Amino acid sequence: MTVLPYLVAGWIFLIGVYGLVTSRNLIHAVGCLAVTQSSTYVLLLAVGYRNGGTAPVFSDAPTDSRVVDPVVQALALTDIVVGATVTALLLALVLQLRKRHGTVDPDALSELKG
Amino acid sequence: MSFRFRLWVFLVGAAGFAVLFAVACFGLPAFGSGHHPYxxxxxxxxxxxxxxxxxxxxxxxxxxxxxxxxxxxxxxxxxxxxxxxxxxxxxxxxxxxxxxxxxxxxxxxxxxxxxxxxxxxxxxxxxxxxxxxxxxxxxxxxxxxxxxxxxxxxxxxxxxxxxxxxxxxxxxxxxxxxxxxxxxxxxxxxxxxxxxxxxxxxxxxxxxxxxxxxxxxxxxxxxxxxxxxxxxxxxxxxxxEPGEDEESGDPREIEKPRESQGPGKPRESEEPRGCGRPKESEGPEASGASRDDDNRDDKRE
Known part of the structure; x- marks a missing residue:
């Protein structure tokens, strides 16, 4: 029994959060958020893996072949789509922040608002 | 919140997450196991x-x-x-x-x-x-x-x-x-x-x-x-952005299409040139002007 893929997912999550916490640039922070989210892809796909399983597409595989779990793959797809849209929206927000406040440093932002 | 303090908060939280997550990992079904009811x-x-x-x-x-x-x-x-x-x-x-x-x-x-x-x-x-x-x-x-x-x-x-x-x-x-x-x-x-x-x-x-x-x-x-x-x-x-246009705007680009257009066109309508589509934020008058500009661009090329 191996838990390495699960632990890798946790490690990616922590790396991403570390980047978010120490970020001095909001563009960088949005990138870190994407890294954090990618840990969920790894976790989902790791949960769905079956030893010796192939892709759950039966166009050229026999219908009784051993496949990996398609449900978590569909969830990962949803995850990626939502992640991409959130990234786009956050980047648009950062652009507006840069225009209004002239900086993308989150620390400087709180000082300006004060 | 100072940078050091924030880092400490993160480290404490991350340590807690790491321990709980690692424990949870061992409770998950084994990686690659065949049991996938859904x-x-x-x-x-x-x-x-x-x-x-x-x-x-x-x-x-x-x-x-x-x-x-x-x-x-x-x-x-x-x-x-x-x-x-x-x-x-x-x-x-x-x-x-x-x-x-x-x-x-x-x-x-x-x-x-x-x-x-x-x-x-x-x-x-x-x-x-x-x-x-x-x-x-x-x-x-x-x-x-x-x-x-x-x-x-x-x-x-x-x-x-x-x-x-x-x-x-x-x-x-x-x-x-x-x-x-x-x-x-x-x-x-x-x-x-x-x-x-x-x-x-x-x-x-x-x-x-x-x-x-x-x-x-x-x-x-x-x-x-x-x-x-x-x-x-x-x-x-x-x-x-405002104030950027003086140094970066190329005056020739602005003047060029004017020649083909004849005098007397108000200066304001020049602004949205080349935007390729009407802007929603302005009135129908401005968007009409921008469409004009579009046609003109096409003719020019």
């Missing part, structure tokens, strides 16, 4: 509906209603980005200058453009029988269009990309999904139920409503990504 049932349901790509079946048949929510998130995010990235009052547009493109880059991009476009449409159309589908193919299609920006310049891209059409396309994709759902209700079944004939497994017409919903999603994603990228590119290429 997966087995999803595969069976998909094969019953003659959909070879089980993931497409999960997304557009079993969980079609959830995908409607996902599509709406995408729709709302694009809408939000459009609102956030609109041209504000104190900003003005400048005509993007033609860029010098290396001939090899141009040739490569022009060669790959039709190929990428075809691949994108193929991936959308074959979503029910091979890996891919509306989301993936939509992104490929939308980015294929932007190879024109790589091959030539922004103005060439704007000419083949009437944004209004894509804005309508995005809404139409969302609407088509909902209409397909209600069609199932009219057919006497539940919302978004798969009521069409299932066809033969692994053929283009298999899967019932799955290919239709895939096409709707493909339309929305492709249009949405085009609109989204257009807004970001506008910010990068065309819209400039």
């Amino acid at each position: 997966g087995v049932r999803a595969v069976r349901a998909s094969l019953n509906h003659h959909t070879a790509n089980v993931i497409a079946s999960v997304n557009f048949d079993l969980r079609a209603f959830d995908t409607l929510g996902e599509e709406t998130i995408l729709f709302a995010a694009v809408l939000g980005a459009v609102v956030l990235l609109r041209q504000t009052q104190d900003e003005r547009r400048k005509t993007p200058e033609p860029a010098v493109v290396h001939p090899r880059v141009r040739r490569f991009a022009l060669l790959t453009l039709p190929l990428a476009l075809l691949v994108g449409l193929y991936v959308i159309a074959h979503g029910q029988i091979s890996p891919g589908g509306g989301f993936q193919g939509g992104v490929v299609t939308a980015t294929a269009l932007h190879l024109l920006y790589v091959a030539s310049d922004y103005r060439a891209l704007e000419r083949v990309r009437p944004l209004t059409v894509y804005e309508i396309g995005e809404a139409a994709g969302e609407a088509a999904y909902v209409v397909t759902g209600f069609a199932a209700v009219l057919a006497g079944s539940a919302f978004l139920a798969n009521v069409l004939p299932f066809g033969t497994l692994a053929t283009l017409s298999s899967g019932g409503t799955v290919p239709l919903l895939n096409a709707a999603i493909g339309l929305e994603v492709a249009s949405g990504v085009v609109v989204l990228l257009a807004r970001f590119l506008d910010q990068a290429v065309e819209i400039e």
Whole structure:
């Protein structure tokens, strides 16, 4: 029994959060958020893996072949789509922040608002 | 909150997460184990509906209603980005200058453009029988269009990309999904139920409503990504902040189209030149002027 893929997912999550916490640039922070989210892809796909399983597409595989779990793959797809849209929206927000406040440093932002 | 303090808070939290997560990992089913009750049932349901790509079946048949929510998130995010990235009052547009493109880059991009476009449409159309589908193919299609920006310049891209059409396309994709759902209700079944004939497994017409919903999603994603990228590119290429225009604006670019136009046109209407589409934030008068400018640009080239 191996838990390495699960632990890798946790490690990616922590790396991403570390980047978010120490970020001095909001563009960088949005990138870190994407890294954090990618840990969920790894976790989902790791949960769905079956030893010796192939892709759950039966166009050229026999219908009784051993496949990996398609449900978590569909969830990962949803995850990626939502992640991409959130990234786009956050980047648009950062652009507006840069225009209004002239900086993308989150620390400087709180000082300006004060 | 100081930087050090924040780091400490993170370290404490991360340590707690790491311990709990590691403990939880050992409680999960072993990696690669064969016990997947939902997966087995999803595969069976998909094969019953003659959909070879089980993931497409999960997304557009079993969980079609959830995908409607996902599509709406995408729709709302694009809408939000459009609102956030609109041209504000104190900003003005400048005509993007033609860029010098290396001939090899141009040739490569022009060669790959039709190929990428075809691949994108193929991936959308074959979503029910091979890996891919509306989301993936939509992104490929939308980015294929932007190879024109790589091959030539922004103005060439704007000419083949009437944004209004894509804005309508995005809404139409969302609407088509909902209409397909209600069609199932009219057919006497539940919302978004798969009521069409299932066809033969692994053929283009298999899967019932799955290919239709895939096409709707493909339309929305492709249009949405085009609109989204257009807004970001506008910010990068065309819209400039107040005070920036003196040094970076090229006076010749501003004067050139005026010659072909005759005197007496008010100066204000010059502003949105080259924007390629009317701006929503201004009155009909201004958008009319911008459309004029468009026509003029076309004539000039």
